[in-house]
Amino acid sequence: MTGFARAEGRDQGHAWTFEIKSVNSRNLDLRCRLAPGFDALEPIARAAIPQRVRRGSVNVALAVTRTAAANQIRINRDLLDQLIALSMELGGATEKPRLDALLAVRGVVETVEDADGGEDRERLEAAMAATLQQALDHLSTVRLAEGARLVHVLNQHLDEIARLTDQASACASLQPEALRQKLRGQVVALLEAIPSLTEERLAQEAALLITRADVREELDRLRAHIAAARDMLAKGGAIGRQLDFLCQEFNREANTLCSKSSDVELTRTGLALKAAIEQLREQAQNIE
Incomplete structure (x- = not known):
């Protein structure tokens, strides 16, 4: 049986969308295409879908985007120290390197995303799993109507x-x-x-x-x-x-x-x- 379902969610500076498509097949064939870093949701999908779908080719896709600025600036101090030492060596001890020139060197200033804490990560994945269930509910409704x-x-x-x-x-x-x-x-x-x-x-x-x-x-x-x-x-x-x-x-x-x-x-x-x-x-x- 064929069907298409889409469900969206938002939490902790993230927005995500689940899309589930099913087409006719003699057996159950499940494929997951999840956003990088969210592979932990695949076992949840593989456990939930056979409870709703017994037969068909099912494709699950998860797209995730950041909705809040959650980035931090980090100085690569090892690289900065090497640049200062090299500048002192080449320019002499009396000539101090300019800070703005050093910070402009690629790799000295890095932008990194906040690492989600353990509890925050679990809450985020739980919210995503709930959205997956919503998409499956919609898919079941569509398939029942076709049936x-x-x-x-x-x-x-x-x-x-x-x-x-x-x-x-x-x-x-x-x-x-x-x-x-x-x-x-x-x-x-x-x-x-x-x-x-x-x-x-x-x-x-x-x-x-x-x-x-x-x-x-x-x-x-x-x-x-x-x-x-x-x-x-x-x-x-x-x-x-x-x-x-x-x-x-x-x-x-x-x-x-x-x-x-x-x-x-x-x-x-x-x-x-x-x-x-x-x-x-x-x-x-x-x-x-």
């Missing part, structure tokens, strides 16, 4: 599969009289091909022909799969993998129906069933 729309689409595909299953059941070749007429013709053909065929062998061949022509079992299983899929959609939750498996079972029954069919109308219906099942499978891969 609700997909349920309607999936039910439409199930309606089409149910219609085609009923159509296959109504085919003239499946009616008892049609089966009997077809069997009589096949028995006559057997006797003409093998005149010495015994009654026992003839009964065996007739039973085999009936079994091969009977697709009622496949149709019953298709109806059972339709009912199971509707139950899953009504229950909700992370049902994507279950639906994937059920689509495989749908397809297996449709393939068997087509292989058993010797009737043009039934074969056409079986092929339409396979197309409808493939559409169901493609949508099932988009849900969690």
